[in-house]
Amino acid sequence: MLQSRRLIGILTTLIVMAFLAQPASAQELQDPIVFDSGHVDAFNVSSDGSSLHLNLKEDITGQHVQRAPESAIFRVKPEAYRDNVPGLELGGYLLPLSQDPNLLWPGWDTLGVAQAGLGSIDLEFQSVEGPGRIFLFTQSGLGGGIEPLLNTGLELQSGSVRTQPEPAHTHAYWLFEQPGTYTMQVAVAQTGGGLRSAPRTYTWQVGDAVEQPVAQEEAQPVADVPEAAPEAEQEVCEAHLEPKIRDDRTSPGQWRSTDELLFGLGSAAATTTQQSVGSIAQGSKVWAIGSVQQAGVPWLGANTQAPSLLEQGVESVTYEITGFQGPGVMEVFVPGDLGGSGATTWFHGDASGFSGSVAIPHNSHVHPSWVFDAPGQYDVTITQTATTGDGQSLQGQATLHFVVDGAGNADDGHFDFGSEVSNSCTTTAAAGAAVPPAAGASAGRGSLANTAGGPLTGAILTLGAGWLLLGAAVLYAARKEKL
Numbered sequence: 001m002l003q004s005r006r007l008i009g010i011l012t013t014l015i016v017m018a019f020l021a022q023p024a025s026a027q028e029l030q031d032p033i034v035f036d037s038g039h040v041d042a043f044n045v046s047s048d049g050s051s052l053h054l055n056l057k058e059d060i061t062g063q064h065v066q067r068a069p070e071s072a073i074f075r076v077k078p079e080a081y082r083d084n085v086p087g088l089e090l091g092g093y094l095l096p097l098s099q100d101p102n103l104l105w106p107g108w109d110t111l112g113v114a115q116a117g118l119g120s121i122d123l124e125f126q127s128v129e130g131p132g133r134i135f136l137f138t139q140s141g142l143g144g145g146i147e148p149l150l151n152t153g154l155e156l157q158s159g160s161v162r163t164q165p166e167p168a169h170t171h172a173y174w175l176f177e178q179p180g181t182y183t184m185q186v187a188v189a190q191t192g193g194g195l196r197s198a199p200r201t202y203t204w205q206v207g208d209a210v211e212q213p214v215a216q217e218e219a220q221p222v223a224d225v226p227e228a229a230p231e232a233e234q235e236v237c238e239a240h241l242e243p244k245i246r247d248d249r250t251s252p253g254q255w256r257s258t259d260e261l262l263f264g265l266g267s268a269a270a271t272t273t274q275q276s277v278g279s280i281a282q283g284s285k286v287w288a289i290g291s292v293q294q295a296g297v298p299w300l301g302a303n304t305q306a307p308s309l310l311e312q313g314v315e316s317v318t319y320e321i322t323g324f325q326g327p328g329v330m331e332v333f334v335p336g337d338l339g340g341s342g343a344t345t346w347f348h349g350d351a352s353g354f355s356g357s358v359a360i361p362h363n364s365h366v367h368p369s370w371v372f373d374a375p376g377q378y379d380v381t382i383t384q385t386a387t388t389g390d391g392q393s394l395q396g397q398a399t400l401h402f403v404v405d406g407a408g409n410a411d412d413g414h415f416d417f418g419s420e421v422s423n424s425c426t427t428t429a430a431a432g433a434a435v436p437p438a439a440g441a442s443a444g445r446g447s448l449a450n451t452a453g454g455p456l457t458g459a460i461l462t463l464g465a466g467w468l469l470l471g472a473a474v475l476y477a478a479r480k481e482k483l
């Protein structure tokens with residue numbers, strides 16, 4: 001019996017040592033991931049109804065990837081520096097309201113509290129530390145001046161609160177006055193309620209801060225495609241773009257046909273132009289979807305983030321207006337500098353015709369301004385074109401529907417006009433036709449790493465095998481002692 005106990009002790013020790021020797025997970029071993037360009041919801045808020053949760057959500061390494069804020073560093077490149085920011089009359093490192101694909105585009109998202117029946121949320125900046133001041137603000141109206149977002153005005157400091165009055169996805173201007181490392185301790189709370197999250201720590205490296213490895217998208221190797229048997233029946237598929245609207249009024253968001261939605265621009269969208277907007281004169285009454293989300297107005301953007309686009313290695317999607325019907329003028333543009341210059345025109349439409357196109361980089365999310373100068377229904381047809389990583393041309397077309405100074409079925413909330421890659425397949429007996437890639441084969445950029453067989457899986461297999469070995473040894477020892 002003593003021999004059995006000794007054997008059990010030795011084997012148990014070996015099993016525990018083998019289990020502890022397993023490598024930690026990749027997230028535990030790696031340095032903080034650095035984001036210096038692309039879309040990030042720095043403050044991503046969700047709720048299950050009994051508590052609030054705060055993390056970050058990014059569209060850089062994948063789509064809507066959620067992470068602990070402490071596992072990331074936000075990098076503000078030296079190229080973001082501006083000598084003089086209108087309205088503040090000082091220089092600094094400026095992250096713009098509308099996305100610049102070469103810079104980080106941080107915002108916040110409280111849409112995740114809507115399903116729990118919550119509304120207004122406070123972003124509480126409990127402590128803010130760094131070598132200089134930080135300013136957080138937005139732009140007022142169409143081409144107006146700067147507008148504060150905090151209870152402390154324009155400057156973001158310890159004790160500042162940003163109240164997000166309704167569930168929304170929002171972006172703003174960020175200005176860091178000096179280069180260096182900044183840290184923020186941030187928590188979220190239900191406005192006037194009892195729910196509050198634990199505080200999280202955010203780190204920003206600005207300007208000439210120490211370089212660290214930048215986050216890169218992980219791509220799976222492309223599987224070898226076997227040749228087809230001669231004269232065998234083959235399924236030949238032709239890919240095309242299928243333009244759709246991502247409707248984020250539900251969680252998770254749903255891709256819908258453009259013909260399902262009528263965007264209503266009612267009284268909340270009515271405003272007056274503070275400068276000329278394309279062919280619309282300064283001082284004109286218009287109905288507008290702005291660059292920031294506004295209650296009672298559908299916030300319609302555009303994105304190239306559908307997983308099928310990333311899997312096909314699409315570098316950009318071109319949006320071109322190819323049809324327009326409406327009672328007045330439509331101007332679609334991305335606002336420029338705070339001084340009003342540098343706006344990028346997307347589309348123009350009026351009774352005499354239409355024009356305009358824009359190429360949106362891969363894995364991007366952009367919110368232009370949509371401006372209409374007369375009540376009535378507008379139908380805007382957009383043709384999307386793209387090229388896959390292997391050179392295949394893709395195309396698709398859809399029509400967006402607006403009712404100005406009226407109501408539709410999509411009058412509030414966040415929406416994105418994007419597309420998915422779809423295939424039309426036919427069966428043929430053509431000799432030597434290529435077999436489509438096997439399921440699971442990656443086609444290019446944006447594919448997420450396969451986590452099967454990772455460190456935890458290996459540890460579990462090791463532990464299981466060890467206990468089987470231990471059981472067999474015990475039985476053997478007990479039997480030998482009886483003999």
